[in-house]
Amino acid sequence: MTDDAAGEPPSPPRTFDDREGRTIIVRDHDHDRDREALTAMYEAFDPADRAQGIPPMTTDRIVDWLDAITGPETVNVVAWHGDDVVGHATLVPDDENGAVELAIFVLQSHQSAGVGTQLIRALLGAGRAAGFERVWLTVERWNDPAISLYEKMGFDATDTESLEHEMELDLTQTDNTG
Amino acid sequence: MKLLLGIGGSDDSFHALERVVERVAETGDDLTVAILRNPATQAAPDGIEQRVRATLDERAVTASIRHLDGDPGSQLVALAEREGFDRIALGGGETSPMGKIKLGRIAEFVLLNSHVSVTLVR
Numbered sequence: 001m002t003d004d005a006a007g008e009p010p011s012p013p014r015t016f017d018d019r020e021g022r023t024i025i026v027r028d029h030d031h032d033r034d035r036e037a038l039t040a041m042y043e044a045f046d047p048a049d050r051a052q053g054i055p056p057m058t059t060d061r062i063v064d065w066l067d068a069i070t071g072p073e074t075v076n077v078v079a080w081h082g083d084d085v086v087g088h089a090t091l092v093p094d095d096e097n098g099a100v101e102l103a104i105f106v107l108q109s110h111q112s113a114g115v116g117t118q119l120i121r122a123l124l125g126a127g128r129a130a131g132f133e134r135v136w137l138t139v140e141r142w143n144d145p146a147i148s149l150y151e152k153m154g155f156d157a158t159d160t161e162s163l164e165h166e167m168e169l170d171l172t173q174t175d176n177t178g
Numbered sequence: 179m180k181l182l183l184g185i186g187g188s189d190d191s192f193h194a195l196e197r198v199v200e201r202v203a204e205t206g207d208d209l210t211v212a213i214l215r216n217p218a219t220q221a222a223p224d225g226i227e228q229r230v231r232a233t234l235d236e237r238a239v240t241a242s243i244r245h246l247d248g249d250p251g252s253q254l255v256a257l258a259e260r261e262g263f264d265r266i267a268l269g270g271g272e273t274s275p276m277g278k279i280k281l282g283r284i285a286e287f288v289l290l291n292s293h294v295s296v297t298l299v300r
Binding site: 069 | 273283
C-alpha cells in the first residue's frame with residue numbers, strides 16, 4: 001500500500017488476474033453488497049476443505065457464523081469473480097488476549113491461483129489500518145499450502161506440539177500489504 | 179456399560195460432565211468420574227469435585243469419584259485399561275473466537291493412546 005492511500009478504511013478494491021487468467025476483485029466486506037454471495041460461497045464449499053469445524057455446513061449455521069465473524073470490531077475482505085464471491089478472509093478479536101484470530105477460505109475452484117495471497121495482503125492491511133497489533137491463527141499441521149502461505153506473510157509458529165499449529169504475526173513489525 | 183469420565187476443570191470438561199450425567203440418568207450406565215490434574219487449567223481438584231457432586235445430585239445419579247495424580251492423559255488411559263472400562267468420555271475441545279475447534283492436550287493423548295473407545299463430548 002502506498003502512502004497516498006493513507007490507510008483510511010475502506011481501502012479501494014484491488015483488481016488482479018489470477019494464475020488462471022480470471023479477473024478477481026478483492027474488497028473490504030460490505031454486508032449489504034456481499035452477504036448473499038458470501039453465504040452462497042459457503043453453501044458450495046467442499047466439506048473436505050473444512051478446518052477444525054468451520055465453515056459450518058448448513059445454511060442456518062452458516063448465517064449464524066457469518067453474523068458472528070462479520071460483527072462489530074471484526075475486519076473482513078472478500079474476493080469477487082464476476083457475480084460470485086470466491087474467497088473470504090477475516091480477523092476476529094479475541095477477548096482473552098487482546099489479539100485477533102485470522103481465518104481464510106478460498107472456494108475449491110479458485111484455489112492455487114494466487115487468490116489467497118491477495119486476500120491475506122488486503123486483510124492484513126485493513127487490520128493494520130484498524131489498529132490491530134497482533135494476529136494469530138491455527139492451521140492443521142498437514143495443511144502444507146496454508147502453512148507456506150502464512151510463512152510467506154511473515155507468520156511464525158508459536159506452538160507446533162498439537163494437531164493444529166499455532167502461528168502469530170506482529171503487525172507493528174511487518175508490512176505485507178504491498 | 180462401564181463408563182469413565184475424565185474431568186480436569188476446563189470449560190469443555192464441565193460441559194462433558196453435564197452431558198454425560200444427563201445421559202447416565204437415562205441409561206443407568208455404571209459411571210466413574212476421574213478428576214484429573216490439568217496443567218492448562220490449574221483448577222483445584224476439590225472445587226472440581228464439588229461441582230461434580232452437585233451435578234450428580236441434581237440428576238440423582240450415583241457415581242464413584244476418583245482423583246488421579248500425575249500426567250492426566252496417561253493416568254486416565256491406564257485406569258480405563260486396568261479396570262476394564264468400556265468407554266472413556268472427555269470434553270471435546272474449546273472453540274476459538276472464530277469458531278474453530280481446538281482439541282485439548284489430554285484429549286489428543288487419550289485419542290492416540292487408548293485401546294478403550296473414546297467419546298469426545300461436543
